[in-house]
Amino acid sequence: MNIAVDAMGGDHAPEAVVQGALWAYAELGINVILVGDEDLIWKEVRNQGKGRNEIQIRHSSQVVAMDESPLRVLREKRDTSISVAFELLKRGEAEAVVSAGNSGATVGAAVLVLGRIKGVERPALAAIFPGARGTVVLIDVGANVETKPRQLFEFGVMGDIFARSLLNMDKPKVGLLNIGEEGGKGNERVRIAHELCKKAPFDFVGNVEGRDIFSGDVQVIVSDGFVGNVALKLSEGMAEAIGIMIRREASRDPISRLGFWLSRRAFGNISRNLDYEEYGGALLLGIRGVAVICHGSSSAKAIKNAIRTADSFVNNEVQKRLQEGLAAVQSEGNIPMEQR
Numbered sequence: 001m002n003i004a005v006d007a008m009g010g011d012h013a014p015e016a017v018v019q020g021a022l023w024a025y026a027e028l029g030i031n032v033i034l035v036g037d038e039d040l041i042w043k044e045v046r047n048q049g050k051g052r053n054e055i056q057i058r059h060s061s062q063v064v065a066m067d068e069s070p071l072r073v074l075r076e077k078r079d080t081s082i083s084v085a086f087e088l089l090k091r092g093e094a095e096a097v098v099s100a101g102n103s104g105a106t107v108g109a110a111v112l113v114l115g116r117i118k119g120v121e122r123p124a125l126a127a128i129f130p131g132a133r134g135t136v137v138l139i140d141v142g143a144n145v146e147t148k149p150r151q152l153f154e155f156g157v158m159g160d161i162f163a164r165s166l167l168n169m170d171k172p173k174v175g176l177l178n179i180g181e182e183g184g185k186g187n188e189r190v191r192i193a194h195e196l197c198k199k200a201p202f203d204f205v206g207n208v209e210g211r212d213i214f215s216g217d218v219q220v221i222v223s224d225g226f227v228g229n230v231a232l233k234l235s236e237g238m239a240e241a242i243g244i245m246i247r248r249e250a251s252r253d254p255i256s257r258l259g260f261w262l263s264r265r266a267f268g269n270i271s272r273n274l275d276y277e278e279y280g281g282a283l284l285l286g287i288r289g290v291a292v293i294c295h296g297s298s299s300a301k302a303i304k305n306a307i308r309t310a311d312s313f314v315n316n317e318v319q320k321r322l323q324e325g326l327a328a329v330q331s332e333g334n335i336p337m338e339q340r
Contacts, residue, residue, distance in 0.1 A: 001314060002056070003307050004085040004094035007036035008063045009101020011297045017100065018044035018055075020303025025054055027304070030311050033058055033094055036081040060084040066296055070104035074112060082106050086113035089289045096290035096310035098281065100298040106291070107143050107284065114288040119326045122147065123286035124155045125225070125293060126162055127232055131216025137163050137172075138213060138221050141282050142229040142293075149192035152176065152222055153200065158285040159220040160202035161325040165318045172219035174200070175208035177227060183207065197222075201329055232282075236295075280306030283313060290319055 005021050007014045014036060021032040022045070034041050038059040045055055062080040064073050073080065082101055086109050088094040099106045107123060116123060124140035139159040144151065156174050163172040176194055178186045183194050185207060197204040208218050213231060223231065250256050280302050281294035292310045294302055313319070 001311065002031045002033050002088075002094045003310050004033045004035055004058075004088045004097045005303070005307065006082045006085050006097070006099035006101050006106075007034040007041050007057075008060075008081040009099040009106070010294065010303075011066065011100075012299065013100065014040050014044050015047075016298065016300045017303050019048055019300035020298075021055065021307065022048055022050055023300060023304040024307040028308055028311070030307055032056065032307060033085075033088060035060055035085040035088070036063070037061075058084060058088065064102045064105045066102050068102060068105065070102065070108045073102070073105045074108050080105070080109070083109045083113065086110055086289070086291075089291075090114055095314045096292065098292045098294065098303070098306045098310050100281070100294035100296055100303065100306075103142055103293050103296075106293055110284060110287045110289070110291050117286055117288060117323050117326055119330045120154055120158070120286035122151045122154070123284050124151075124158060125228075125282040126159060126285050127228075127282040128167075129213055129235065131214055131219075133216030134219065135167055136213060136216055136219060136221060137167070138177075138223060138228055138231060139285070140223060140225040140228050141232045142225045143284065144225040146226070147189070147224040149189055149196055152190070152193035152224065153196040154286070156197055156200055156202055156204070156220065156222045157326060157329055158322060159222060161322050162283070162285060162318060163220050165321040166313060166316050167219075169219055171203050173205045173217070174202045174220040174222065175205050175212065175218040177213075177221050177223040177231075178207035178209065181207045181209065193222075280304070280309045283309070283318075285322060288319075290314055 007017045021034055024030045025032055033056040035058045038057055041057050060079050060081045062077045064080050082099050085097045089097050090113055122144050125143045126137050126139040127141040129136040137159050139155045160174055163169045178190055212218055281292040284291040290313050292306045294306045
């Protein structure tokens, strides 16, 4: 298996990306094709003390800046590292793509090069959260700033299939993120989506609130990309703040330091569970292929784990199950007609 990695995407590219790819190869045995400026990539490979037999490189002449307009990139730049990576996937030279670059351009390139699964209007990013009583999937976390009711319904279908196929959940509960649990809460778009989901082929439990994201009582939570991305970034900031506060309190006096030392294993486990870098990135569901989109500030550790996540996605045939699941929903007439 080969995973194509956008070596030029991200705030710390190509150094962090190359290092993460080399770790994935050395520690996990995953073959990686680094896509980008060949000279810069080889320089970083040599800086890591590695040679040409440990990594594959595919040259591309253009780079997408983090603040570039995705539409402009897709129109004017044909040889970007992210586009070349998706071309490798389309031609069967790679099984998945990983990128920490411009997320809008990455989603656009995925749709342009690979296309969407039949029955999907908009791809969506699914992120995994550590819930108090089990893993939680939040979908969408940034691919779509504005969505229609039917698209939120589709996110629920994809999230349900994703949770069952990759996370081995038997019958995940699916909720719609809202400002209250009552069905009449929220804006018109969310209220219509709530009515659509009541007739869905998944286990819809109604509206859920922001506090439910980390409870684990509802395993799949559906949102538009704007609110979902805010929730994702809020959780990252909260996890970092909790870590700082714990270390500060633990150093206040000898008794606190002793208590922290005795509980260090538990604190370490909690810290790992809350660390977004342990998951690597969010999976882009709804395209004809496998893609993991990482945080722009991803470290080498995050890149390595994103590659691991992509590898697991491929090995569990989640893409095939998504296509089959969506086809079954369509054949049963459960995909609603467009509603505004």
